[in-house]
Amino acid sequence: MKNKIRQKVTTTLAGRLSLWYMTSVGLIIVSFLTAVSGLFWVTLKDQIDHHVHIAVNEAREIVQNYRGEERDQLIKNLVGARGMTVIVLSPDGAATLETNSPDIALVTEHQLQKILTSSSLYESSPVHFTESNIRFAAMPATVNAGKGIVAVGYSTQVLYASLYKMLLIVLGVVFFLVLPIAFWGYKLLKKQLEPLESIAGQAKDVTDTSSLSKRISIASPTRELRTIQEALNGMLARLETIFTGERQFFLDAAHTLKTPLAVLRSQTENANLGQKSRKAMLTTIDKASDTIGDLLFLSRVSGRPQKLEIVSLTEILTNLAELATTLGEDKGLKISTDIQKNVNVSADKKLLQRALSNLVYNAVAYNLPHGSIGLKLVEQSHFIMVTIKDTGIGIPKHDLPQLFKRFFRGTNAEEKGSGLGLAIAKAVVENLGGKIAISSSLNKGTSVSVTFS
Numbered sequence: 309m310k311n312k313i314r315q316k317v318t319t320t321l322a323g324r325l326s327l328w329y330m331t332s333v334g335l336i337i338v339s340f341l342t343a344v345s346g347l348f349w350v351t352l353k354d355q356i357d358h359h360v361h362i363a364v365n366e367a368r369e370i371v372q373n374y375r376g377e378e379r380d381q382l383i384k385n386l387v388g389a390r391g392m393t394v395i396v397l398s399p400d401g402a403a404t405l406e407t408n409s410p411d412i413a414l415v416t417e418h419q420l421q422k423i424l425t426s427s428s429l430y431e432s433s434p435v436h437f438t439e440s441n442i443r444f445a446a447m448p449a450t451v452n453a454g455k456g457i458v459a460v461g462y463s464t465q466v467l468y469a470s471l472y473k474m475l476l477i478v479l480g481v482v483f484f485l486v487l488p489i490a491f492w493g494y495k496l497l498k499k500q501l502e503p504l505e506s507i508a509g510q511a512k513d514v515t516d517t518s519s520l521s522k523r524i525s526i527a528s529p530t531r532e533l534r535t536i537q538e539a540l541n542g543m544l545a546r547l548e549t550i551f552t553g554e555r556q557f558f559l560d561a562a563h564t565l566k567t568p569l570a571v572l573r574s575q576t577e578n579a580n581l582g583q584k585s586r587k588a589m590l591t592t593i594d595k596a597s598d599t600i601g602d603l604l605f606l607s608r609v610s611g612r613p614q615k616l617e618i619v620s621l622t623e624i625l626t627n628l629a630e631l632a633t634t635l636g637e638d639k640g641l642k643i644s645t646d647i648q649k650n651v652n653v654s655a656d657k658k659l660l661q662r663a664l665s666n667l668v669y670n671a672v673a674y675n676l677p678h679g680s681i682g683l684k685l686v687e688q689s690h691f692i693m694v695t696i697k698d699t700g701i702g703i704p705k706h707d708l709p710q711l712f713k714r715f716f717r718g719t720n721a722e723e724k725g726s727g728l729g730l731a732i733a734k735a736v737v738e739n740l741g742g743k744i745a746i747s748s749s750l751n752k753g754t755s756v757s758v759t760f761s
């Protein structure tokens with residue numbers, strides 16, 4: 309299942325474009341989120357630095373200019389802001405004043421140490437540093453007539469809280485706005501590709517000469533699709549002309565030859581000839597007439613829709629078994645059958661009979677004395693299959709690709725015959741939407757299968 313989905317994504321144009329589209333949208337969202345959070349973080353940090361910078365300067369002013377209760381009250385007012393702490397250190401490093409807002413802890417020993425080491429270097433401007441989630445600004449100040457330190461800390465938790473809040477808002481926007489847009493875009497993409505699939509589907513339907521008259525149609529095609537459509541339809545039109553011309557040529561040739569042959573036959577019958585040579589001449593004329601008849605038949609079948617009716621394949625196969633028995637008597641052939649009951653197809657009965665009987669003729673003609681022929685008919689949920697199997701001379705490998713060509717006669721061909729039998733069978737079967745296939749091994753036998761699905 310997983311493999312199937314992966315295959316569909318990587319092997320179809322729709323899948324690849326969708327993947328590309330989704331990846332781009334994903335990358336845009338991730339880059340957007342990173343950029344926004346980065347910008348937000350930097351701005352907020354700058355603001356905190358600015359805030360503690362001002363606060364520490366104010367605290368220094370208060371410490372240097374006020375004493376006692378008044379000083380303490382003013383400092384307390386200063387930390388009124390959320391998440392703030394102020395510490396004043398006397399010259400000996402002891403805390404003379406320490407006050408904080410309720411949501412921030414008192415300065416720890418560790419932070420105190422950091423304040424003492426970092427602020428001593430600078431005189432006029434505060435030094436900034438972060439220690440245990442608190443951003444400090446510290447600077448020297450005159451405390452108790454000596455050189456002490458004033459430090460203001462601001463909790464960075466507030467910073468994180470604001471960042472999370474902002475991220476939540478952005479995610480909400482992505483979820484409710486960007487994702488629906490991405491999904492809608494994907495649907496639109498699929499819809500745009502539908503005509504291509506339709507073209508492929510219609511082109512697939514052109515399976516044989518009878519469907520060459522079909523033309524590819526697309527509802528509201530784009531310029532590129534119209535080019536493909538026109539090219540394919542042009543090609544179909546040219547192919548149709550070639551095939552119709554060829555069929556007409558065979559029809560004309562066969563018709564032209566038919567009458568003189570009939571005249572020749574009646575003249576031969578009445579000619580003053582010896583019995584033996586008259587018989588030989590008549591056989592030759594009959595063979596030529598048969599070939600012409602086959603050619604006419606083939607030209608009529610190829611590329612023409614058949615008159616369809618419900619035909620019992622069971623009945624046709626049963627009759628063919630009888631035919632095989634009669635034809636195979638001379639060779640002493642054994643006929644076996646495995647014919648499923650009540651199997652029907654939609655076909656022209658006479659044409660189908662003729663096609664399948666050609667296969668039986670071959671199975672008899674190319675069989676060995678006392679060989680056997682098996683006729684099988686099975687219907688399963690998705691297909692119907694006829695198999696005609698013989699234990700005859702088989703077909704050399706190099707002949708296999710040519711078997712269905714008109715007038716092809718194999719290297720094993722017997723004297724009689726014109727090489728049209730299999731071409732006729734193929735034309736009839738394919739005209740009905742079926743498939744014909746041959747497998748054979750030399751000196752062992754041949755199996756021909758006809759499948760309707």
Ligand SMILES: Nc1ncnc2c1ncn2[C@@H]1O[C@H](COP(=O)(O)OP(=O)(O)OP(=O)(O)O)[C@@H](O)[C@H]1O
Nearest residue numbers: 670671674702717718721725726727728729730754
């Ligand atoms: N069952 C078979 N066993 C062996 N060879 C076969 C078999 N069926 C067909 N062939 C080979 O395929 C060739 C083409 O067969 P096809 O039926 O088209 O023509 P044909 O039998 O020679 O003449 P006809 O037009 O009288 O049928 C044959 O000449 C033969 O070489």
Ligand SMILES: [Mg+2]
Nearest residue numbers: 670725729730
């Ligand atoms: Mg034949």
